[in-house]
Amino acid sequence: MNALSALHFPRGLGPASQDSTLATSHWCGDNERAALMSSGILSYAPGAFWLGRDPVSALPCGIQDDRHIVTIAGSRAGKGRSGIIPNLCLYPGSVVCIDPKGENYKRTAARRGHGTASIEGLHQQVRVLAPFNASSVPLEVRATFNPLTLIDPDADDAVEMAGLIADAIVMSGDAKDAHWDESTRGWIEAVCLLVSVHPLLAGKRDLVTVKRLIKGTLRLDPFDDRPPHEQLYESMERMGEMGGDEGNIGEVIAGAAATMREMGKDERGSVLSTVSRNLKFLDSKGIQQSLIGENDWSLDDLKTDPHGFTLYLVLPLRTMATHARWLRMVVSLLVARMEAVDTPPATGHPVLAVLDEANVLGHMRTIEQSAGFMAGYGLKLWTVWQDLSQLKRHYRESWETFLGNAGTLVFFGNTDLTTLDHISKRLGQTEILQTNSNETTSRSTSRRDLSALEKIARAQGRHAVESFLKNFTVESGSIGETLSETHSTARTQTKVRNPLMTADEIALWFARETSLQIVFLAGLRPLALSRTDHDRDPQFAGMVSAIVHKQPEGSTP
Numbered sequence: 001m002n003a004l005s006a007l008h009f010p011r012g013l014g015p016a017s018q019d020s021t022l023a024t025s026h027w028c029g030d031n032e033r034a035a036l037m038s039s040g041i042l043s044y045a046p047g048a049f050w051l052g053r054d055p056v057s058a059l060p061c062g063i064q065d066d067r068h069i070v071t072i073a074g075s076r077a078g079k080g081r082s083g084i085i086p087n088l089c090l091y092p093g094s095v096v097c098i099d100p101k102g103e104n105y106k107r108t109a110a111r112r113g114h115g116t117a118s119i120e121g122l123h124q125q126v127r128v129l130a131p132f133n134a135s136s137v138p139l140e141v142r143a144t145f146n147p148l149t150l151i152d153p154d155a156d157d158a159v160e161m162a163g164l165i166a167d168a169i170v171m172s173g174d175a176k177d178a179h180w181d182e183s184t185r186g187w188i189e190a191v192c193l194l195v196s197v198h199p200l201l202a203g204k205r206d207l208v209t210v211k212r213l214i215k216g217t218l219r220l221d222p223f224d225d226r227p228p229h230e231q232l233y234e235s236m237e238r239m240g241e242m243g244g245d246e247g248n249i250g251e252v253i254a255g256a257a258a259t260m261r262e263m264g265k266d267e268r269g270s271v272l273s274t275v276s277r278n279l280k281f282l283d284s285k286g287i288q289q290s291l292i293g294e295n296d297w298s299l300d301d302l303k304t305d306p307h308g309f310t311l312y313l314v315l316p317l318r319t320m321a322t323h324a325r326w327l328r329m330v331v332s333l334l335v336a337r338m339e340a341v342d343t344p345p346a347t348g349h350p351v352l353a354v355l356d357e358a359n360v361l362g363h364m365r366t367i368e369q370s371a372g373f374m375a376g377y378g379l380k381l382w383t384v385w386q387d388l389s390q391l392k393r394h395y396r397e398s399w400e401t402f403l404g405n406a407g408t409l410v411f412f413g414n415t416d417l418t419t420l421d422h423i424s425k426r427l428g429q430t431e432i433l434q435t436n437s438n439e440t441t442s443r444s445t446s447r448r449d450l451s452a453l454e455k456i457a458r459a460q461g462r463h464a465v466e467s468f469l470k471n472f473t474v475e476s477g478s479i480g481e482t483l484s485e486t487h488s489t490a491r492t493q494t495k496v497r498n499p500l501m502t503a504d505e506i507a508l509w510f511a512r513e514t515s516l517q518i519v520f521l522a523g524l525r526p527l528a529l530s531r532t533d534h535d536r537d538p539q540f541a542g543m544v545s546a547i548v549h550k551q552p553e554g555s556t557p
Contacts, residue, residue, distance in 0.1 A: 023497045025428030028525035030056050036524070037061070047093075047349055049408065050086045051519055052529040053537075060539060061529055063521055066350050066375045067407025069382040072391075077413025077512045079384055080104065082531035084354060087382075088112060089534065089543040092122060093349030094302040094309045096334055098327060098356045100320060102133065103547070105312040107534075109141065111543045112310040119542060124308035127297050131286035131326065132316050143297055143311075144290050147329050148205050150299075150337070151196040157340070159252055162192040164336055164366065165207075168328035170278050171362050180274045183259075187214070187275055190256030193249050194236055206292045211282040214275055233257045281323045290326075299337040303378060306346040320360040331355065332366045338379040339370070350380040358383040359390040368398055371405045388419040412510050412517035412531065420503035423518060427500040427526055438490045445483050500526075 028036070033054055036042035044050060044062030049069065051061040073079045080103060088095065088108040095112070099105050105128055115121025127143040134142055151161045166189040172181050191210050195201050200220055201209060212218035216228030220235050240254030260268060281287055301309040313330055315323060331353070338351060345351055355361065367381070374381060385391055392399045403409065411423050501509070510516050510528075519527040534540040 022431045022495055023429035025430045025500045026525060027500070028527045032525065033057075033527070041524075042521075042527075046090075050090050050532075051408075051410075052082070052517060052532050055516065055528060055530045058530070061527075063408055065407040065522070066380060067522065068371065068375070068380060068405055069408040069410070070391075070403060070406045071382070071384045071410040072388055072414065072419055073384070073386070073411065074413035074415050074512070075386055078531065078533065079356070081533050081535070082515075083410070084356060084384070085534045085544065086532060086537070086540060087352075088354075089540050091349070091352055092308065093345060093347045094124070094305065094351045095354060096302065096311045096330075096351070097313065097354040098358075099312045099314045100317050100357050102130065102136075102312075102314045102316075104354075104356075105130075105137075105314055106547050107544050109310075109312070110545045112308075113141070116545075119545065122308065124310050125297070125301065125305060126310045126312075128312045128314060129290060129330070130312075130314035131284070131290040131323070132319060133314065134286070134289070137314075144293055144295065145330060146206050146291055146293060146295055147333055148192060148196055148207060148210075149295055150333055151192065153197045153249055158196070158249055159189070159193065161333075161336065162189045162196070164332045165189070165192055165329060167365060168332040169325050170274075171325065171328075177274075180270055183271045184274045184278060186256055187260065187271065188278070190236065190253045191232075194239065194253050197239070197249055197253075198235070207282060208288050208292055211279045214272075214279065233261055278325070281325050284323065287323060287326055299334055300341050302334070302351045303338055303341045303343070303345050308347045317357075320357060324360045324362065328361055328364060331361065332364065335366050335370055335374065335379065338374070339377045342377075345378040350375070350378050352380050352382060354382045354384070356384045358385055359394070361394075363394040368395060368402075371402060387414065387416045388422050389416065392418075407522045409520040410517055411506075411520075413512040414510070415507060417503060420506050423506050424499050424501055424503050426520065427506075427518075429497045430500045431495055432498045433493045434496045436492050436494065438492075440488045440490075441485070442487075443483070443485045 033042060034057070037054065037057070037059055042051075042061050042063070044060035045064070048062030048064045051063060053060055071079060071083060073083075084097070084104055085107055088097065088104060089111050097104055109126050109128070110116050110119045110121065112122050112124050113126040114123055126141045128137045128141050129143055129145055130137050147165050151158050151165075155161075163185070166185040169188055170181055170185045172178070188210070191214055192207075195205050195209050195213070198220065209218065213220075213228075213232055216232075219228055219231060221231060224231050234257075236253045236257035238254075239250040241250065260271070263271065282291075297309075302311065313327060315327060320327075334353065371381065388399075391402060395402050409426075411419070414420055414423065506518070510518055515531045515533075516528055517531050519529050521527065532539065534544050
């Protein structure tokens, strides 16, 4: 007996059979879902990722999985209302959340923090980074984040941390610009290291100082009359003389200065122009204020605080495109610190990074290179996109790997063909019986001359008077005609492959208005689950804060 035959694969085991199925894809049906719920695989339990509700039993659904999550849903489809806010209300582990409108913070900070008279809190530390509307954030949760504090000159990874900051700041352009991008990264990295170790810059170790040195608006020696860049190059070259543990840092700094000096005037000018473009976001007063000073919290707290730690990154939509570098820095350094802290998360649950509007982050090498390993050091990514084209644009060669590293894929409210076609292909094909009907109708007519007897018989059959008058002479009707007709119907049934759902069917059945979503869980059949709006589902009663919108002066409520 073939040992593999016990596996009952749909085809390809043993002799060929005429009854082999052509395609086997099907939805996870009512009975299958009920079995998964009973076994605990699909049922929601504390610590799980909230998926929604079963469309038949209305029981809550969730998944316990340390793999990443990807949500692809169209604009205004309800990603926050039915996905992000419900999970912020329930997830007991630490969370970092990109919050484009500040709504997630306003609705869930009390729940994730110490609660209110009407909201039971999870008692986590809560911090909010909000460069453009910091005044609206209470002082007790308002925070700043100075990334240069993570560069420890005595640590083995000092150069790597500076490199991560530079890589986050420089958003790559076309492939033809690779030289300028790499040169820009190297220069910013070196100046970050200089600011971190130069004795005259104590108390000014931040990115604002980095920008001012590069642009020549800050002199290391105010009594030196030479052009600012000449002074900077010489100061950096002297760093090569550093000894001890900082010797390697000094070599990197001095090497970058030497490289800049060796460039031709035009090449150096192009590099500095690219540097200036990538540092433009640091001109913003709000960004500057959010990056200076000492932090009263640490990214490590996300992993080490046993009660959990929640960090909201609030950036208005109008500034997302121009100031995405700030978000990229926080995310890149988050990944680095989660790897560096070599202990499991103290809460017992992975740190959940909610990257809403992930498209604005652009291509991030940190995520691309580390996505497959993050789960191993307790970090779980939840990236949220509006369509698949966004993911393909930034991860041209690895977007399928990106999806492959996710244990949960969620789709709803999709309208673009790229996403719809992908969903249809991912759903697979099923086998249906196609009935073909063949109807045949045939008619025939034959004509021939009548014999003499037939002529007389026909004539005698007429009215007697007419027959007498014509004296039995047949003037017409001497031709005989025969008509015949046959009708037949044949029906045949054939097995054919058919998409489980076509693109137009997906757009219709899983539109925003239906409150249904397609969920792909690793190792399971595709699921159709109900989405749960936080303001309509009883699960979230007493968890979500109301947002009071201020009325314009003189208006009537």
